[in-house]
Amino acid sequence: MSEGNAWLPPRWVIRLAWKVHRAIYRVSGGRLGLSLPRDKRYGTLRLTATGRRTGQPRSVLLGYYVDGPNLVTMAMNGWGEPEPAWWLNLQANPKAEAVLADGSRPVRGRAAVGEERERLWARWQEIDRNLDEYAARRTKTTAVVVLEPR
Template structure:
């Protein structure tokens, strides 16, 4: 089932969400990558550090995202803290799909794309298992939240 328009669960103020992101990234940097990332376990998502190339600046940009595994792929949501605009990392990935994902066990070269149709429905349902309020949070956004699949790049798949 796709995103239902339901009553939105409570979210902290936007300034608090942005501060939490900055603190998380700072913890990752200060610990030189030893803290801030974790693998998905059981019915809990993990975190990864995605590095894209800025669509306008051409410079590397990194963000820490929640993810789940789907076979060899990593799956995340382009939600921007449930705010209306698309997250910059997703806009960058659409312009240049090649990126790198750093996980607890190392770095992977990936190629990002949006899931569509039955694949999107299946992956959205997986995220719903992890977050019962997912549809309510998604209802805060004016459009459909992209389910982003990070596939191993062809070079990595050969190794």
């Protein structure tokens, strides 16, 4: 696509895709739905954080890539305006569990800032060439979330 024409499907299609992806993961007992990042493709992980209101575990499937010992994702909610609930939960309680295709690990979530955010954002731009156009659809800055081992 040319500059300024990054296409996204309608919101209902994005939400349906999320539901289908979660159902595949759930029905397969976790055997399907997760992937490791490769070359210029992100992987998919399952993040479980504590609900900020309920105190109950809340899980979501997210795209990520590896940066040294850390996992990097974005709080972008399908490029919709509201902040994703998982990110709000992680801000309230940074301790979480990340399940990857090759195992699980306890993590602590935080927003990247300054030079680190710029570097990690640039890596996402290598994975998704329309990243800046998608991010421009939101009035808030999209958080680059670092999941550090704990």
